[in-house]
Amino acid sequence: MLDSSAILGAISLLGSDINIWLVIIPGLLIGLIAGSIAGVSNTMAMAICLPLTLYMDFLPAVMFLTAIFTGGGYGGAVTSILMGIPGTTSSVATTFDGYPMARKGLHNEALGLALMSSVLGVLVGYIILLFVVAPLGNWVIRLGPAEMLLVALWGLTMIAALGGKRLSRGLIAGGFGLLLGTVGMNTSGYVRGTMDIPFLLDGIPVVPAMMGMFAASQLFTLVGSQFLIKDKAARRADYRRVLSGFLSVLRYPFFQLRGTLIGVFVGAIPGVGSSVGNLIAYAQAKRTDKDPDSYGKGNPKGVMAAESANSSSEGGSMVTMLALGLPGGGGTAMLLAAFAMHNVTGGPQFINQNMDIVYTIIFGNFIQAALLLVVGLGFLAVAGNIVRVPLTILIPSVLVLALIGSFAVTGDHAGPITLFVFAGLGWLMKRYGYPVAACVVGLLLGRMVESELIRTWQISGGGELAFFLGRPVAMAFAILLVLSLLQPLIMRKFTAWRTRNRSA
Amino acid sequence: MRLGPWKIDVEYGHLALVIVIAGVTGFYLADTLQVSRNINNIILVVPLAMLLLGLCLLVVTQCIRFRKHPVQKRATQLPNHERDELEQEQSPMDLLHAFLLLLGVGALVMSYPLIGLDVATLLFMIFALLLLGVRGWLFVPIYAASFTAVVVGGASRLLPYPLPTLLF
Structure with a gap:
């Protein structure tokens, strides 16, 4: 499985150029800052920094960009925990328990836990990548549109079923998001729902919509409160409590490992990747925990599941990029662009001929994970103080930052308008118990779901059942989808049956 | 009814x-x-x-x-999870403020292409700070102006697209 001569080659490559090491800390810092500002994702930071890599050699360039990628993965958790606003689409599930923890005054523990979980996620994700880069790449290439469609729908139904007060509201939120996600020109060239607005041809801008829904639903519900944390003593940054959050990860190794594995395997699926991986890991943690009702109210295991999955999905997404030359998301697309700028082409041939470079990238990421621990701690000292700012000042300031962030995403008026429209919608949905996250994930996946559905319809000869019966992976995902949809109902019946039996 | x-x-x-x-x-x-x-x-x-x-x-x-x-159920008679939700309930006045703030965001979004993002942000910040209860005739304009200068000025230099501004 491991090529020992390539490993030795990788070690010698790492020792040959000091620049490989020098770019890691700046990259991590840029990623942390970009990831923690809603709208300025790590992908955007990588895009802005891409021209800089022209002046670097190939390996320092790749190391610099992967450091931004790694830093951004954790940066997204900072705003998710402190303000309930996910910095990136892959940190949506972190808000579910991270933000309630912060509201309880446990923000130090939550940030420490998320940092440790992210570091371990990156580390274990890349260790898995080290062993399975080639076989996993072969597995991923066998996934057709039917499997992709079912994975996307599985993630969506899971979050719709788990997120709200009632299943009907979860389904409305997820379905409405999915429907809005198909606005514009579809894969067959049909244009719907644009109301003659030109920017809607490309669909509703997802990131501004996400910022509007999350920022509004959190910030507007905070109007009337003075501080994010009521207890004054709990507001200060306390490294001892950050450390206790760190160590609490070690108390639940199974949750950490399972989240990491889900992140790697779901992250390897192009297009679905980290956005769905963290939701599936969270839902699995809640489903199997002895006390599922504590989730959504500040359960540290919820933060751990989400953060381990979104961090390890980086390793998963690298699989398809290195083994197949396919970018699974924005971050790996930037890396592939850096490859092209240095006249390197990713794919099976690259792996066969340059295994030492693949191992160098993997080993370099081990070092990045270790350094993230140090740089992340320093970053927390600054970022953690946000809870000390009065909400009367914080709310308008964050709204303006979100508005400028939305402008930065689209480069025109489309971003701020989308932000405003979805701010109103998100506020109302949150107020009446609709899971905002389900709507956002639906919006994110709408276009892909429709495209994969059309392809599945076409290659299955009009939905022939025999086609699905011949695809066991698709069948397995379909069963999981139905189970996640029925899970709340089954659990309710089971609990009622158990209570009846005990009282009898 | x-x-x-x-x-x-x-x-x-x-x-x-x-x-x-x-x-x-x-x-x-x-x-x-x-x-x-x-x-x-x-x-x-x-x-x-x-x-x-x-x-x-x-x-x-x-x-x-x-x-x-x-x-009419009293809060103390409610199950725990319902009580948690009640604690997060906002008063009618808070809801009105939140709604006015949303309208303020709408006004900012609609007005910035006309009067510039810098001026629109400054006006929004003053409005929002006063609406949310920040007092101090010196603090409000100074914070609003310095925040606008840092954020809009910084964004206009960092972003690759031109920001519609009046002063920066």
Whole structure:
């Protein structure tokens, strides 16, 4: 499985150029800052920094960009925990328990836990990548549109079923998001729902919509409160409590490992990747925990599941990029662009001929994970103080930052308008118990779901059942989808049956 | 609302939200069917829209409740999870402030192409700070101006697109 001569080659490559090491800390810092500002994702930071890599050699360039990628993965958790606003689409599930923890005054523990979980996620994700880069790449290439469609729908139904007060509201939120996600020109060239607005041809801008829904639903519900944390003593940054959050990860190794594995395997699926991986890991943690009702109210295991999955999905997404030359998301697309700028082409041939470079990238990421621990701690000292700012000042300031962030995403008026429209919608949905996250994930996946559905319809000869019966992976995902949809109902019946039996 | 021995509770805000969702869904469904009835166009939108409209109908029945003997529960009698939600409830005044803040964001979004993002942000910040209860005739303009200068000025230098500004 491991090529020992390539490993030795990788070690010698790492020792040959000091620049490989020098770019890691700046990259991590840029990623942390970009990831923690809603709208300025790590992908955007990588895009802005891409021209800089022209002046670097190939390996320092790749190391610099992967450091931004790694830093951004954790940066997204900072705003998710402190303000309930996910910095990136892959940190949506972190808000579910991270933000309630912060509201309880446990923000130090939550940030420490998320940092440790992210570091371990990156580390274990890349260790898995080290062993399975080639076989996993072969597995991923066998996934057709039917499997992709079912994975996307599985993630969506899971979050719709788990997120709200009632299943009907979860389904409305997820379905409405999915429907809005198909606005514009579809894969067959049909244009719907644009109301003659030109920017809607490309669909509703997802990131501004996400910022509007999350920022509004959190910030507007905070109007009337003075501080994010009521207890004054709990507001200060306390490294001892950050450390206790760190160590609490070690108390639940199974949750950490399972989240990491889900992140790697779901992250390897192009297009679905980290956005769905963290939701599936969270839902699995809640489903199997002895006390599922504590989730959504500040359960540290919820933060751990989400953060381990979104961090390890980086390793998963690298699989398809290195083994197949396919970018699974924005971050790996930037890396592939850096490859092209240095006249390197990713794919099976690259792996066969340059295994030492693949191992160098993997080993370099081990070092990045270790350094993230140090740089992340320093970053927390600054970022953690946000809870000390009065909400009367914080709310308008964050709204303006979100508005400028939305402008930065689209480069025109489309971003701020989308932000405003979805701010109103998100506020109302949150107020009446609709899971905002389900709507956002639906919006994110709408276009892909429709495209994969059309392809599945076409290659299955009009939905022939025999086609699905011949695809066991698709069948397995379909069963999981139905189970996640029925899970709340089954659990309710089971609990009622158990209570009846005990009282009898 | 009372109807004989029945008391009718209507969640007007929730009803409005469901009507908006159903309205948008209905409009989108009609627009899709008008464009083409080819399977590649309607394969997802039509079944999904029908499902959504059905669910909206179900939720409408939850928004309107008929009760014969209304019993007002006290917070201490409620189960734990309901009590948690009550603690997060905002007063009518807070809701009004939140709504005005949303309108303020709308005004900022609509006005910045006309008066510049810098001026619009400055006005929004002053409005929002005063609305949320920040007092101090010196602090409000100084914070609003310095925040605007740092954020809009910084963004106009960092972003690759031109920001519509008046001063920066």
